[in-house]
Amino acid sequence: METQWPLVIFTLCLCLAGGLLFMQSLMALLGKGSAKFQKMAAIVNIAVIVIGGIAVFFHLQHWERIFNGFGHITSGITHELIMVVLALAALIIFLVLLKKGELPKWAAILGMVVAVVLVFVTANSYNMAARPAWNNFAWYLNIFADAYLMGAFGAWALAGIIDDESCAWNGKQSIFAAIAKAVAVVIYAINIATVKFASVGHYFDPTQPTKPVVETGSYISRMLSGDLALAFWLGVVIIGIVVPLILAWLKRGKDAKDAEYFAIAAVLCAIVGAICFRTIFFALGSSVFLFY
């Protein structure tokens, strides 16, 4: 199906927000990062969620009816809306608590739980039996890996910008996150190779009597060497994983100087990679039963 750009931005923002919320909560739990870092992370995170919220309005045809969206508890969109509100509430609680001092452990655990559920419902919304390429655990794995990747690099960038003592620790986390995303992408590719469709349709067009409706071919070959290869190899693999990993590796260790430039470049690369991954996701999102 066609790339739904507002949804690309929305899921991207929710992953970044979830990842960053998890990382700052984890840091609070482990006693890493200053109150200044925590405040900055919370403010940036609120901005990210707001951007995601604005993006989703562009997807809705009747955005003025958005509050109807809380109306059906089996719907993934309802889950997302609820979790967005809860994530914003958690971040506001963080800011209130930070005014009084450091984040308590219960708040850190609350933040981690909200972050994990937020990322889960984001992935779960697209888990549809009608679309085989979406209906698998590898999608969930990649969304969590995206959240970890962008969250870790985002935290590293924020720590670098304010010269926080957690900069080196976040840099190390970023290396783990890039490796985790690489593993998730390999699992996704293996999974895509097994996708099956029940395709019987042809165009109802006498001038093209044998043309199939959709060239299903092998989805894995589309991704590795076909029309999606550029987005996959250059976008997801090189820009999205390899470059951030190299940048994090170059600045590993406690005495890293000018890490913020590397970290900002790395997080931007991770975002580009996550966007490319989502465009591939939509391109592979054909229905189980293909016709015009």
Place this chain on the structure above:
Amino acid sequence: MTQYAILTDLNRCVGCLACSVACKSVNDVPIGNFWTKILRVGPNPKFEGADFPDIEMYFLPVGCQHCGKPECVAVCPTRASTKHANGSVQIDKEKCIGCQFCVMACPYGVRYLNEEEMVVEKCTLCNQIIEAGGLPQCVAQCGGRARYFGDLEQGLESFKGPELYGDEYVTVGGELSRAATDGLVKQFSEGDIHKLPDVGNDPSFRYILRKFKWQG
């Protein structure tokens, strides 16, 4: 429990598109959208390695299958898509926000965004007609007399189409204008009854295809 559905005898369907046109005419379906559309399946070889003339082909009318467990209803965030007491799946346009997740969740690609009203639409099973006792327009105007309408819970034998030699194809509420499947449809076995691929949504529509291989 009632589950209204349409039964199509594919051995009678000639691919004339009358159902598609009738549907568009009665329901004011926008250009580019199809609440009922015809898929040509084949020509396919009758056996491995077969070539002309050993080929076979059939036409498959496809629309909303008014599923038993409709995923479009489950994913709708506003309850705009609901399953009615008669088993049909309907959309309340006043509630639809146009998020199109139902379009993504439908396995059959039969939901469309109405770009004038900015809401999602699909086959209503001509609810305005069947509630008054009539037949869906695609059934009433089927050029091959291949379509029949009825309650799946009452069995396929209870399905009815327009009368064979009547002057009027449909008389709303008039049983006299109907002909039962046992009067028109040639004998079929359980193995001849098919439905579209089921990914847990339990499609309600049934298709009869004899002698040919059901392609899935």
